Amino acid sequence: MTAKKKPVRAAPQRAARPKHSVVAAALIDEIRSGRHAPGALLPSEPELCRRFEVSRHTIRVALRSLYEKGLILSRQGHGSIVQATAVEPRYGFACSSIDDLLQYAAATPREVLGTARIDVDPALASWLGCEPGYPWWEIRTRRLQEAGGAAIASSRVYVPEVYGAAVRELKKSPLPLFALMEARYGHHIAQIRQTFSVVAATAGEAADLGLEAGAAVMCVERRFIDERGGLLEVSRSVHPPGAFRYELTVRQMLGTERP
Amino acid sequence: MTAKKKPVRAAPQRAARPKHSVVAAALIDEIRSGRHAPGALLPSEPELCRRFEVSRHTIRVALRSLYEKGLILSRQGHGSIVQATAVEPRYGFACSSIDDLLQYAAATPREVLGTARIDVDPALASWLGCEPGYPWWEIRTRRLQEAGGAAIASSRVYVPEVYGAAVRELKKSPLPLFALMEARYGHHIAQIRQTFSVVAATAGEAADLGLEAGAAVMCVERRFIDERGGLLEVSRSVHPPGAFRYELTVRQMLGTERP
DNA sequence: CACGGGAGCTTGTCCGCACAAGTCGATGCA
DNA sequence: TGCATCGACTTGTGCGGACAAGCTCCCGTG
Numbered sequence: 001m002t003a004k005k006k007p008v009r010a011a012p013q014r015a016a017r018p019k020h021s022v023v024a025a026a027l028i029d030e031i032r033s034g035r036h037a038p039g040a041l042l043p044s045e046p047e048l049c050r051r052f053e054v055s056r057h058t059i060r061v062a063l064r065s066l067y068e069k070g071l072i073l074s075r076q077g078h079g080s081i082v083q084a085t086a087v088e089p090r091y092g093f094a095c096s097s098i099d100d101l102l103q104y105a106a107a108t109p110r111e112v113l114g115t116a117r118i119d120v121d122p123a124l125a126s127w128l129g130c131e132p133g134y135p136w137w138e139i140r141t142r143r144l145q146e147a148g149g150a151a152i153a154s155s156r157v158y159v160p161e162v163y164g165a166a167v168r169e170l171k172k173s174p175l176p177l178f179a180l181m182e183a184r185y186g187h188h189i190a191q192i193r194q195t196f197s198v199v200a201a202t203a204g205e206a207a208d209l210g211l212e213a214g215a216a217v218m219c220v221e222r223r224f225i226d227e228r229g230g231l232l233e234v235s236r237s238v239h240p241p242g243a244f245r246y247e248l249t250v251r252q253m254l255g256t257e258r259p
Numbered sequence: 260m261t262a263k264k265k266p267v268r269a270a271p272q273r274a275a276r277p278k279h280s281v282v283a284a285a286l287i288d289e290i291r292s293g294r295h296a297p298g299a300l301l302p303s304e305p306e307l308c309r310r311f312e313v314s315r316h317t318i319r320v321a322l323r324s325l326y327e328k329g330l331i332l333s334r335q336g337h338g339s340i341v342q343a344t345a346v347e348p349r350y351g352f353a354c355s356s357i358d359d360l361l362q363y364a365a366a367t368p369r370e371v372l373g374t375a376r377i378d379v380d381p382a383l384a385s386w387l388g389c390e391p392g393y394p395w396w397e398i399r400t401r402r403l404q405e406a407g408g409a410a411i412a413s414s415r416v417y418v419p420e421v422y423g424a425a426v427r428e429l430k431k432s433p434l435p436l437f438a439l440m441e442a443r444y445g446h447h448i449a450q451i452r453q454t455f456s457v458v459a460a461t462a463g464e465a466a467d468l469g470l471e472a473g474a475a476v477m478c479v480e481r482r483f484i485d486e487r488g489g490l491l492e493v494s495r496s497v498h499p500p501g502a503f504r505y506e507l508t509v510r511q512m513l514g515t516e517r518p
Numbered sequence: 519c520a521c522g523g524g525a526g527c528t529t530g531t532c533c534g535c536a537c538a539a540g541t542c543g544a545t546g547c548a
Numbered sequence: 549t550g551c552a553t554c555g556a557c558t559t560g561t562g563c564g565g566a567c568a569a570g571c572t573c574c575c576g577t578g
Contacts, residue, residue: 019561056563056564057561057563058562075528076571077529077571078527078529178440190510192509193506194506196507198476198477199501200500218456219475241457242457244456247452248452248453249451250451277531305557313532314534317531317532333558333559334540334558335539335540335558336559338538338559430536460536511559
């Protein structure tokens with residue numbers, strides 16, 4: 001055995017941090033300290049190479065990390081523009097399907113109690129967030145724990161009249177309405193606003209659920225909005241106590257780095 | 260003038276797509292078609308170099324794009340593991356502070372009704388999601404619409420005994436408990452699990468809120484978890500009907516590419 | 519003065535090479 | 549059998565170079 005084996009690592013306390021990480025940290029610090037103001041250009045890549053005495057490749061890896069943190073934005077032929085002064089810890093969640101998001105009880109059977117073409121009066125229009133006077137569809141549905149079992153949801157769903165074909169399909173398909181609209185009209189949902197609250201059930205809702213009028217129920221209002229900001233669907237579902245739980249796990253989102 | 264100027268661009272109809280983009284598209288297609296199953300390893304980078312006849316740099320740019328789409332995950336010394344078979348539109352939401360997330364009514368005054376050091380019995384332990392037998396703190400608080408006004412929230416907050424200093428500070432500071440814990444102990448919150456449901460108020464909660472026992476209330480349970488998976492705080496807040504609304508806007512998230 | 523075009527800058531793409539660091543199975547010794 | 553070690557293989561880091569593509573400004577031409 002020669003003595004050379006095991007490089008010995010003379011200075012184990014050295015963090016041995018990659019250069020690009022050191023450069024990125026330095027640039028983040030400079031931005032936070034105001035040396036590079038938002039809207040201004042960062043020094044060019046060749047200049048940063050000279051300053052930090054690293055290759056352009058290393059600089060680019062560092063800049064990508066700044067980009068992923070939302071601090072800069074690079075444009076070919078122009079430069080890297082400072083976007084924000086600090087990288088804040090961001091909390092959020094992501095899911096890959098709308099069903100996850102809505103926590104749809106796909107297993108529970110849905111009953112379509114009725115569909116009606118209605119003209120939106122001012123009161124309804126203000127709740128829907130649309131202009132009054134136009135025709136919409138109103139669909140009343142109910143969900144049961146199992147077929148013939150207890151009701152766990154009573155919903156009123158409103159969609160503009162033009163989506164009538166999707167509404168007519170609703171009785172034959174187990175899919176949720178937004179899925180039918182997406183499939184038939186190609187408008188895909190870009191945004192969903194959900195509100196959770198406890199309210200007193202209306203007479204109709206109480207009847208659907210087998211409760212006395214005015215009983216406290218969980219009310220979930222949802223607005224589905226397409227990529228142009230147009231309202232696709234508005235729904236109000238109420239659930240009796242104990243029948244509905246909404247779970248939301250939010251985690252700190254780290255930048256998605258892959259050097 | 261010589262004739263050499265303007266490279267003429269013999270085939271302008273060529274899309275001139277970057278090679279890394281072509282490689283990425285090919286790999287995405289292969290994954291979607293099932294040629295690379297989820298959990299399996301992608302061919303190694305040198306092998307992809309040979310297959311596509313490009314440099315390793317180009318392969319790595321392509322793989323990064325797959326990573327950012329959530330399709331693969333690379334581990335040094337091991338390889339690139341297929342995570343998902345298709346790049347789906349992802350929905351999510353993000354906010355930059357926990358306060359936004361909790362929609363804290365920072366304006367409403369908080370009343371600390373009492374703090375107690377308790378030993379966690381098995382029933383409580385199972386609800387908290389911790390081991391029984393250890394001492395915890397239980398804090399009872401109430402929030403009022405305005406000083407002297409109607410109660411809009413009654414909470415039971417549980418934290419491990421070691422955070423006693425933060426608990427004692429609670430009466431003097433208007434900050435929420437998790438903020439005190441973060442400030443004093445440096446454990447920052449990595450994950451929050453929230454559950455919304457309608458339940459019957461317990462006798463104590465009903466008394467806090469001025470309702471009759473068993474009244475239906477909105478119940479929000481929150482678990483604060485640190486980066487090592489440890490439980491920092493568990494809380495259960497109940498709100499009378501109409502006093503609490505939780506709003507959640509979720510939008511389609513586009514991938515963040517920077518080539 | 520309007521405008522086209524080029525110089526000179528920027529970032530984007532792409533190639534080559536080399537070594538470090540991490541994983542995992544095979545090997546061989548106890 | 550159990551375990552330490554080695555080596556083959558993987559991705560990560562870092563260097564050098566070159567050219568393409570895009571943006572701005574400036575200058576000369578009409």
